[in-house]
Amino acid sequence: MKERILQLTGIQAFLAPWISVIKGEEVQKNVQALLKSYIYPLLSILLFIGIWHAGATYLFSKEATAKIEKARAERGDAGALEMQNCIISGDVSCQPNTLPSPAKVWDAYLSLLADHKIISAKKDAFDLKVAKTNEKRIAKGQDPITYTGRPSFVDQIKTSLKTVFAGFLLAAFIAIPIGIVIGLSTTLRTSFNWLIQILKPVSPVVWLLLVFMIVKTVMSDSDMDKSFMISFISVGLCSMWATLVNTSMGVSTVDKDFVNVAKVLKLSIGQNIFKVVLPSSLPMIFTGLRITLSVAWMVLIAIELLAQSPGLGSFVWEEFQNGASDSNAKIIVAMFVIGMIGFMLDRIMMVVQKMMSFNK
Amino acid sequence: MAYLELKNVSKAYGTGKDRVEVLKDINLTIEEGEFVAIVGFTGSGKTTLINLINGLEFPDEGEVLLQGKPITGPGPDRGVVFQNYSLLPWLTVAQNIKLAIDEVYPSASKNEKKEMIEKYVGMVHLSHAIDKLPSELSGGMRQRVSVARALAMNPKMLLMDEPLSALDALTRGTLQEEIVNIWGEDRKTCLLITNDVDEGIVMADRIIPLNPGPEATLGPNFKVDLARPRVIAEINKNDTYKHLRNEILEYLIAVGASRSSQKTTQYELPDLKPVMPGRIKWGLRKKKEKLEYF
Ligand SMILES: Nc1ncnc2c1ncn2[C@@H]1O[C@H](COP(=O)(O)OP(=O)(O)OP(=O)(O)O)[C@@H](O)[C@H]1O
Numbered sequence: 001m002k003e004r005i006l007q008l009t010g011i012q013a014f015l016a017p018w019i020s021v022i023k024g025e026e027v028q029k030n031v032q033a034l035l036k037s038y039i040y041p042l043l044s045i046l047l048f049i050g051i052w053h054a055g056a057t058y059l060f061s062k063e064a065t066a067k068i069e070k071a072r073a074e075r076g077d078a079g080a081l082e083m084q085n086c087i088i089s090g091d092v093s094c095q096p097n098t099l100p101s102p103a104k105v106w107d108a109y110l111s112l113l114a115d116h117k118i119i120s121a122k123k124d125a126f127d128l129k130v131a132k133t134n135e136k137r138i139a140k141g142q143d144p145i146t147y148t149g150r151p152s153f154v155d156q157i158k159t160s161l162k163t164v165f166a167g168f169l170l171a172a173f174i175a176i177p178i179g180i181v182i183g184l185s186t187t188l189r190t191s192f193n194w195l196i197q198i199l200k201p202v203s204p205v206v207w208l209l210l211v212f213m214i215v216k217t218v219m220s221d222s223d224m225d226k227s228f229m230i231s232f233i234s235v236g237l238c239s240m241w242a243t244l245v246n247t248s249m250g251v252s253t254v255d256k257d258f259v260n261v262a263k264v265l266k267l268s269i270g271q272n273i274f275k276v277v278l279p280s281s282l283p284m285i286f287t288g289l290r291i292t293l294s295v296a297w298m299v300l301i302a303i304e305l306l307a308q309s310p311g312l313g314s315f316v317w318e319e320f321q322n323g324a325s326d327s328n329a330k331i332i333v334a335m336f337v338i339g340m341i342g343f344m345l346d347r348i349m350m351v352v353q354k355m356m357s358f359n360k
Numbered sequence: 361m362a363y364l365e366l367k368n369v370s371k372a373y374g375t376g377k378d379r380v381e382v383l384k385d386i387n388l389t390i391e392e393g394e395f396v397a398i399v400g401f402t403g404s405g406k407t408t409l410i411n412l413i414n415g416l417e418f419p420d421e422g423e424v425l426l427q428g429k430p431i432t433g434p435g436p437d438r439g440v441v442f443q444n445y446s447l448l449p450w451l452t453v454a455q456n457i458k459l460a461i462d463e464v465y466p467s468a469s470k471n472e473k474k475e476m477i478e479k480y481v482g483m484v485h486l487s488h489a490i491d492k493l494p495s496e497l498s499g500g501m502r503q504r505v506s507v508a509r510a511l512a513m514n515p516k517m518l519l520m521d522e523p524l525s526a527l528d529a530l531t532r533g534t535l536q537e538e539i540v541n542i543w544g545e546d547r548k549t550c551l552l553i554t555n556d557v558d559e560g561i562v563m564a565d566r567i568i569p570l571n572p573g574p575e576a577t578l579g580p581n582f583k584v585d586l587a588r589p590r591v592i593a594e595i596n597k598n599d600t601y602k603h604l605r606n607e608i609l610e611y612l613i614a615v616g617a618s619r620s621s622q623k624t625t626q627y628e629l630p631d632l633k634p635v636m637p638g639r640i641k642w643g644l645r646k647k648k649e650k651l652e653y654f
């Protein structure tokens with residue numbers, strides 16, 4: 001099992017040349033493989049950082065020149081000199097606001113981590129302090145007191161992941177059953193086709209507004225977390241279409257041989273669905289789920305941003321509006337984190353998807 | 361009354377220009393307990409014939425009668441061994457067979473079902489592979505599972521569509537013996553489709569060639585008057601065997617040759633029109649065929 005997962009994720013292929021070189025097998029061939037799978041990608045990363053750095057430096061100097069010229073126009077040469085010195089000194093108040101360099105992004109990353117440490121320490125201290133009170137409150141049937149301070153970057157990531165999984169599960173629970181029912185009947189498929197085709201391309205923003213209208217009314221007197229509900233339902237509705245379409249297609253195109261077997265064995269409808277139709281369409285369903293998860297992650301950021309619900313999206317938005325000297329760098333950090341989490345989610349789904357495909 | 365009777369059965373696929381008359385005026389009677397083999401060329405309509413009997417297809421003309429009644433669909437009285445095994449790849453050997461048993465003995469207890477599964481798997485000598493997936497089995501083993509699944513329905517009639525065609529000669533021989541033994545035990549009515557005359561002679565009571573299609577018809581009956589058990593190595597030297605074998609082969613060669621000489625090939629010339637520069641046709645383009653999801 002462990003080996004199969006290693007193999008499916010590509011980790012095994014990734015490590016194989018190292019292992020062989022260390023063992024001294026086919027050194028020349030494996031060194032080449034190493035070059036190909038490590039050195040070249042590494043070079044491309046360095047190249048990327050280099051171009052980024054050059055670009056950022058250029059933009060920085062352009063912005064700085066503009067600032068100095070502006071100061072000169074307003075306050076004469078003295079003002080220009082003051083501005084120049086201010087920029088060189090690295091003072092936060094006068095830094096040019098532009099694309100941050102890789103080094104600044106790295107610093108921002110470290111400061112976000114440090115921030116997280118401070119906040120979680122505060123949180124632990126708070127929890128310790130209210131532990132006794134909370135016990136009493138729970139005993140009395142009251143809600144425990146929770147920490148309500150500013151969430152750290154890592155907390156935002158966790159919230160986003162929670163939302164995306166809730167949305168993904170919602171999508172799966174809606175799309176798979178409906179897909180199966182629709183896939184089994186040509187009549188249903190043709191009758192609902194228009195609805196699916198129209199709703200599929202609707203933008204996340206519109207879904208969000210629609211969900212907002214409904215949730216606001218339905219939950220007007222409940223004290224559940226409304227912004228979480230709104231964002232995960234919108235994510236689910238935006239992303240479920242791939243699974244819906246794939247499931248119904250997989251169910252409606254079962255191999256003729258298997259259909260014949262089911263007919264000859266006179267399988268009941270239940271047996272037919274669970275022993276023949278579903279297993280044979282599992283690979284397609286999981287392909288759909290993989291697309292659904294990546295779409296869910298992509299629209300999540302936009303939805304959080306619009307819905308003002310906590311998460312990476314609102315983190316990005318707040319930083320953008322905040323306009324502090326390292327805000328831009330923090331936005332870039334968030335960009336890489338979003339990208340990497342998306343990549344990881346996709347890899348996980350790829351492994352699941354491959355495990356679900358059967359050998360004929 | 362014959363167990364199975366096909367009366368002037370014709371079957372075509374497709375419509376309009378694509379219509380292919382596969383079978384034409386097929387007449388066939390099989391008595392209860394009889395073992396009949398049908399030999400024919402590839403593509404002549406053997407699988408179509410089997411599908412008419414197992415109820416997956418229905419004749420365009422004529423009728424297929426089982427114990428005097430027209431066939432309305434598949435039933436547990438006819439077990440089918442499909443040409444391409446058709447095992448469900450996500451189920452183990454035992455689970456594949458259980459599928460058949462569940463449908464035929466829905467009220468049997470868990471233990472009874474387990475015993476039955478083991479019995480049928482044992483019958484085809486696969487007890488050691490009972491928990492394997494089809495993808496972990498060799499072609500011959502898969503075919504045996506397919507036979508076991510058909511037997512597990514305890515059908516009155518066994519329909520086998522080239523069940524051994526994918527096997528080497530040695531494995532083929534032992535499986536032929538196994539099938540004949542199983543048939544001998546409770547005298548199921550058997551219809552075997554094969555492309556191997558020797559296989560027909562070793563296993564069947566009667567051999568009927570299917571003439572090459574389209575509009576394939578059945579040839580004359582060849583009775584196999586050889587004592588059972590027949591062992592290929594022994595009957596090889598038998599004069600009746602040699603005679604019969606030659607007779608059938610000569611018949612097949614003759615119909616094959618006459619069919620190919622009748623064939624007239626028509627070459628359809630492509631409709632070529634030169635496209636002149638500067639003459640662009642406006643209007644709707646011809647619709648391309650689209651892959652539709654729904
Ligand atoms: N579902 C179908 N639709 C259209 N044409 C079909 C269909 N099934 C079979 N045919 C055609 O009918 C003819 C006979 O097919 P069939 O499968 O019965 O041949 P066969 O004798 O079993 O061949 P083989 O020995 O290769 O299994 C072929 O020309 C085939 O193209």
Ligand SMILES: [Mg+2]
Pocket residue numbers: 406407408443521
């Ligand atoms: Mg066939």
